[in-house]
Amino acid sequence: MSFAWAKPYEPKSPFTRWVDQRLPLPRLVYGAIGGGYPVPRNLNYFWNFGVLAGLALVIQIITGIVLAMHYYSYAGGAFDSVERIMRDVNAGWVLRYTHQNGASFFFAIVYIHIFRGLYYGSYKAPREMVWMLGLVIYLLMMATAFMGYVLPWGQMSYWGAQVITGFFSAIPVVGEPLRIFLLGGYAPDQAALTRFFSLHYLLPFVIAGVTILKIWALHIPGSSNPTGVDVKDEKDTLPFHPFYTAKDGFGIGVALLIFSIFIFFLPYSLGHPDNYIEANPLVTPAHIVPEWYFWPFYAILRAFTADLAIPFTGIVLAPAKLLGVLAMFGSILLLFFLTWLDRSPIRSTSYRPIYKIFFWILVADIVILGYVGQAHLTPVNIALGQLAAAYYFAHFLIILPLVSKFEKPLPLPNSISESVLHGERQESAPFGLASTGPTTVAAQPAE
Structure with missing residues (x-):
């Protein structure tokens, strides 16, 4: 469906025209998130959490790459290398706290995103594939987070790996061999740490790839909206940029402010104190969670x-x-x-x-x-x-x-457009976040 305001991408300089003819990446970005992408005009702030999830992924990838430069994936030195990052690496403590709390930040955003999908029926046709790809991302996140939690090689890291991988032994016939394959032995040790480190480094890039597929799948039916009514004409939509980029920018600012509070003032509040004790296979924590x-x-x-x-x-x-x-x-x-x-x-x-x-x-x-x-x-x-x-x-x-x-x-x-522009009653969004998005432009139906 074409809209009057959706102008095609036009390179403005000889260089951008040259690039567009050979690698039309700017054109692709413009059509995906720019003025060429029509978005329902009544999206509330719960639609910010998709962008926030992408931001959280980028934060985790960047901080993870830098931390990997200083991490020592050896059972006899992993815990000490984390302590060295905190004490001796320039700004290492910020990187470590950002990455550590970034996992919780990522999951909190994704959980709200999932509940938004459940509340507004984002799993219904024609967006089934978007929903399923989102669940694949969630499963990959769980695997990545579990393996990342093992890497500091603290008490809860070690015994968490022992308990979680022990679940596989419950599977008849193949369970115990599968557990041994995952650990590289009969208990978490050097082989397990090396495998978990390599997979923890790899999986975020797999998540990024599936995220691109999810965005691609989303652009086929278009975004859902709080009413669940399909887009009928251009009066129902606005260009993603500048309206929703501004709205997402505000949401990113608020989210980063909250995230910064945890990084600088509450860095240990979401972790377990036993994980600041070096792993000891001979001492079982009183309460493994x-x-x-x-x-x-x-x-x-x-x-x-x-x-x-x-x-x-x-x-x-x-x-x-x-x-x-x-x-x-x-x-x-x-x-x-x-x-x-x-x-x-x-x-x-x-x-x-x-x-x-x-x-x-x-x-x-x-x-x-x-x-x-x-x-x-x-x-x-x-x-x-x-x-x-x-x-x-x-x-x-x-x-x-x-x-x-x-x-x-x-x-x-x-x-x-009828529900937004003509004052028709709309049910409020959960928690009162019922902003209907920008409505100042095209306040009168277009002719």
Whole structure:
């Protein structure tokens, strides 16, 4: 669909014309994020988090490359090399704190981005591939973060690697050989550290590649919007630049301000104190927990405390450890099937009054799982984790299909421009972030 304001890219100097004829990269950028890319005019601030995720990835890649120049991937010296970076390398402490807290920054942004997609139905047609590529990025992030957490070779690094790789041993037949292959031995040691370092260095570039695919896939159907109504004509859109580049710039400024507070004032607040003790295979920490962004999945893993067995026979069909591992991975894999689980024709939860209630229950449920994932195992916490894990799967496998079948949604606006320009009532966005984007240009319908 062509729009009156979407002017084609025109090189303005002989040099740029020469480059454009031989390598049309500026033309590609202009069409992807410049004035040639039409964007729905009612995007709220939740649409900033895609750009923020890209910024977080760039920060992690740049700081990671510089840190790798000084890191020593040797089990007998890895911990000391991290300490040397902090003390002897110029601005090493800033690089280390930025990279360390940058992982949490990245995950926090991606979690908000995912919940935005769940709330506004970004997994629905025609954007299924965009959603699935986003989940692939998330899985790659989890693998990268786990291996990066091992590299400082502190107590929690070592025992975290021991516990996490131990999950694979629960898989029948191939589990233990797979674990030995991943570690390069029977326990985390030099081979594991070398492998994890090389993969931790490589995977961010794989994430960057998949991100390019995701942006490419997004530009085919175009961006979604808070109403879930398809773009009908040019009155529904604005050029990405300068309107949304300015809006993203404001979001980047706020995000970097918050990020800087953690770097300079709270650098240790998101880490575990045991990881500032050098790894000792002979001393097990009193309470082994993963980083905060893995807590909900760790709670699902620990929710299974009994084997699946045939009653009164003693025959075990599946041990509790295997059930927990399957549930943990299944909790992520089922997100790939949301398009088929949610059959409602309405994309935005703003117009689905019943499902909106269950959505916020899901958010509360995941918060509870996060709490249980880092808490000590007591009878109360075990029961709470089991109930929360059961609801998580029930939400996607039972509640979502039933609600989408029987719910009566609210009436949608006829078009994006009608809801924005003519004062038609719109449901507010979560947390009150209901900015509808720039509306000063083309305030009157174009002729």
